[in-house]
Amino acid sequence: MRGADLIDIKRVLAGYDLDDLSIATLGSHSALQILHGAKKEGFRTIAIVEKRRKWFYEEFAHLIDQMIVVDSWRDVASKDVVLRLRESNAIFIPHGSFVEYIGLDRAESMEVPMFGIRSIFRIEADQRMKMDFLAKAGINIPREYRIGEEFRGPVIVKFPGAKGGRGYFIARTKDEVRRGIKKALEDGLISDEEEALIQEYVIGVPAYYHFFYSPMLKRLEILGADIRYESNADGLHRILPFVRGEIDVSFVVVGNVPLVLRESLLPKIMRYGLNFVRYSQERLPPGVIGPFCLESVIRDDGEIVVFEFSGRIVAGTNIYLTGSPYSHLYWDEPMSVGRRIAREIKLAQEEGKLDEVVT
Numbered sequence: 001m002r003g004a005d006l007i008d009i010k011r012v013l014a015g016y017d018l019d020d021l022s023i024a025t026l027g028s029h030s031a032l033q034i035l036h037g038a039k040k041e042g043f044r045t046i047a048i049v050e051k052r053r054k055w056f057y058e059e060f061a062h063l064i065d066q067m068i069v070v071d072s073w074r075d076v077a078s079k080d081v082v083l084r085l086r087e088s089n090a091i092f093i094p095h096g097s098f099v100e101y102i103g104l105d106r107a108e109s110m111e112v113p114m115f116g117i118r119s120i121f122r123i124e125a126d127q128r129m130k131m132d133f134l135a136k137a138g139i140n141i142p143r144e145y146r147i148g149e150e151f152r153g154p155v156i157v158k159f160p161g162a163k164g165g166r167g168y169f170i171a172r173t174k175d176e177v178r179r180g181i182k183k184a185l186e187d188g189l190i191s192d193e194e195e196a197l198i199q200e201y202v203i204g205v206p207a208y209y210h211f212f213y214s215p216m217l218k219r220l221e222i223l224g225a226d227i228r229y230e231s232n233a234d235g236l237h238r239i240l241p242f243v244r245g246e247i248d249v250s251f252v253v254v255g256n257v258p259l260v261l262r263e264s265l266l267p268k269i270m271r272y273g274l275n276f277v278r279y280s281q282e283r284l285p286p287g288v289i290g291p292f293c294l295e296s297v298i299r300d301d302g303e304i305v306v307f308e309f310s311g312r313i314v315a316g317t318n319i320y321l322t323g324s325p326y327s328h329l330y331w332d333e334p335m336s337v338g339r340r341i342a343r344e345i346k347l348a349q350e351e352g353k354l355d356e357v358v359t
């Protein structure tokens with residue numbers, strides 16, 4: 001049985017003083033946004049920080065009521081840290097780096113109430129399960145090929161756990177695919193060629209949509225969108241005339257650029273978001289809670305192909321600390337995703353339904 005099935009968060013919550021909650025997160029990724037939002041909604045805040053980054057978070061001491069310093073991320077799920085979090089009646093906010101830093105098993109079984117569903121972590125950790133989830137939700141995904149299969153147009157070859165797209169490669173022929181996978185095996189990036197996911201490389205504009213599903217208001221909100229700036233893919237066009245295929249394309253995220261979409265694209269994007277929520281409710285009850293992101297390429301025929309999702313807050317939301325053009329449509333006040341999380345916790349707290357937003 002997995003960690004997520006073994007823990008009893010309702011029992012932990014029963015020991016909490018629900019009028020005196022704190023919001024806690026790991027010092028990285030979108031922590032400043034989350035802590036800022038929690039403060040705006042009147043919560044006490046806790047940042048768990050690695051010793052080497054303590055000085056940096058001290059620069060933002062006005063956003064942090066308590067700092068828990070750990071030697072390494074592995075200690076986050078230790079008994080000591082868990083106890084300190086519980087003593088402060090903490091709701092933990094997992095962000096995009098959480099599972100990567102502390103490991104899937106520890107993340108699933110950390111006995112602190114977490115905003116959102118942890119059952120999605122295991123699906124996110126597996127490229128094939130993730131694509132299967134999207135397809136079953138009724139979302140258009142790129143074609144997948146097997147090793148040795150003929151294809152037209154470029155493909156992108158992905159490996160599990162590749163941080164920020166590092167190690168991915170683009171191939172034009174099935175022989176290039178074979179060579180790249182052989183190299184990945186030699187480099188120890190994978191231990192079995194079946195771990196490589198060979199996906200149609202969709203030509204168009206990459207666009208990432210920031211959704212928020214509210215169990216309290218029973219509605220899906222689109223809170224923003226962004227384009228990632230990736231090295232070296234987004235730098236290549238500058239020297240393209242000189243390169244002619246001598247440089248390998250890479251996708252290491254260096255930042256995010258705000259995006260406002262053509263309004264005529266929004267209904268399809270919203271439909272995908274709703275499909276995702278509905279399918280998650282069926283497959284992973286009670287279904288997605290709070291932020292999630294669909295990552296896509298928009299083709300020139302208006303088709304939107306989703307190649308990835310995140311079941312948590314993504315770093316692209318950091319652009320909109322003071323709200324986005326979309327968040328204003330719902331809230332008409334500066335509403336970041338970080339603040340929206342705290343608002344949802346506050347709504348749940350007021351209605352005595354905290355157990356409906358944490359797992």
Ligand code: AMP
Nearest residue numbers: 142156165199200201202206251307308
């Ligand atoms: P991922 O780790 O899946 O988010 O992919 C890293 C980056 O590779 C993305 O941000 C995109 O720029 C690019 N990418 C991934 N999959 C595809 C695809 N099927 N077609 C085109 N670009 C892709």
